[in-house]
Amino acid sequence: MTNLISKVDVIVTSPARNYVLLKITTEDGVVGWGDATVNGRELAVASYLRDHLAPILVGRDADRIEDTWQYLYRGVYWRRGPINMAAIGAIDLALWDIKGKSLNQPVYQLLGGKVRDRVLAYTHATGWETSELLESVDEVLGRGLRAVRAQSGVPGLSTVYGVTRGIKRYEPAKRDLRPLEEEWDSSAYLRHAPKALAEVRAHIGDEVELLHDAHHRLTPIQAARLGKELEPLHLFWLEDLTPTENQEAFDLIREHTTTPLAVGEVHNTIWDCKDLIINQRIDYVRTCVMHAGGISHVRKIFDLADLYQVKGAPHGPSDVSPLTMAASVQLGMASPAFGMQEYMGYPEQVGTVFSPGYRLVDGYLTASDAPGLGVEIDEDAAREQPYDQAYLPVARTLDGAITNW
Structure with a gap:
């Protein structure tokens, strides 16, 4: 018996600072939550999830966590990188959350x-x-x-x-x-x-x-x-x-x-x-x-x-x-x-x-x-606190040249 994904939502929220949340819902009504926050580049990973990955997740079996990981990593020619891997990470976390909730067990079990x-x-x-x-x-x-x-x-x-x-x-x-x-x-x-x-x-x-x-x-x-x-x-x-x-x-x-x-x-x-x-x-x-x-x-x-x-x-x-x-x-x-x-x-x-x-x-x-992961999300509160643009710093040496931050 399959546990198909019916809906994928992306929420960018800013309670004190910006976070990118992923919500995956199955046909049985089980909800899994993932995090895709890349500090200072939140909208990039949100767009990647919303515009490219969410459409191909709908209809997939939520129970096939490893297969989905391979599908998203190996199945895309453009591998690795913080945006891609954070997006895959968010999906993976949400699927483990669903798996735990479906089996009534914490993920560590x-x-x-x-x-x-x-x-x-x-x-x-x-x-x-x-x-x-x-x-x-x-x-x-x-x-x-x-x-x-x-x-x-x-x-x-x-x-x-x-x-x-x-x-x-x-x-x-x-x-x-x-x-x-x-x-x-x-x-x-x-x-x-x-x-x-x-x-x-x-x-x-x-x-x-x-x-x-x-x-x-x-x-x-x-x-x-x-x-x-x-x-x-x-x-x-x-x-x-x-x-x-x-x-x-x-x-x-x-x-x-x-x-x-x-x-x-x-x-x-x-x-x-x-x-x-x-x-x-x-x-x-x-x-x-x-x-x-x-x-x-x-x-x-x-x-x-x-x-x-x-x-x-x-x-x-x-x-x-x-x-x-x-x-x-x-x-x-x-x-x-x-x-x-x-x-x-x-x-x-x-x-x-x-x-x-x-x-x-x-x-x-x-x-x-x-x-699951054991975290409850107030979705209404998240949507009431929208994205607020922020950047990590850059660093320069005393002579003015860019160096590693």
Whole structure:
């Protein structure tokens, strides 16, 4: 007996920030929800879903999740890329949501059941001055978190990734007609970051896990230098040191430091991650469960990683919706290779649209036991808060040249 798709709807909503929602309805009236948010390019993926994929989904069997994934990936000549893979990811999440609801089971049960009871989470602490950063760290730890990513301002720079002057919550996407242009100086950063992180480590002691993100700003030899200087701080990981278009660069970094390395939030497929994993160039692969094609594909990435003692640690900022976060937690409960989940949390307004069933308790996330992904959507509230144009920043070096943001 088939469970045919009868309708596919795309909703772009903006409760505090923009999200792209996908609603798939079957002939039996079962509704599955997916997330297709690509920060700063939301309308591109919404159009791709609405104009190209929705028409060919109607009439397909919703139960054939893997077949649909292959149909959308292999059946289209233009493969990979963030827009295509986020769209496929949204469909995949919605179909897993339908499957769970049809069988009255949470998704993790359909993936083989629990391999752990809870998923370790980390969140962000930010402060322009080191004293402000330490206050932010204390606030994070006061909420029961056991792991914290620390980002601080840099003397001499007016803007720095991960930090906003005078505002505790960092939101990179700015609602404006053009992207904000930030300035960057790697030399200033390399002089300051080890000192600031050393103060954080001295403040929190050795038992709290400490993380830091360089956000693709460094050359390979600069990255090697930073990793080596930070070794005494015993970081849980050092993230996105250098762009991964040149994956051999991580061999150079490995030669100089034993600081664990994490990368992959801009990767969209297993082929982006394959050489990093099998050559053991990294310790944590950070592909986002939605941006990398959904649960169906990311669990394959994590299964490959498991063979090489690399752990999964999905990207989880506030620019992926609670639907993607729920999918990450569901996968984390069932994946042996899962290591850590980024969890920024969400502004209060996001709760007008999303009611997620996962919980954060004592620094760990636990999945909802409700059928499917365990997220309820207020569709009326979503449609009442329309798209509001926003862009991620771009960055320039002090001489005015564009660099990696």
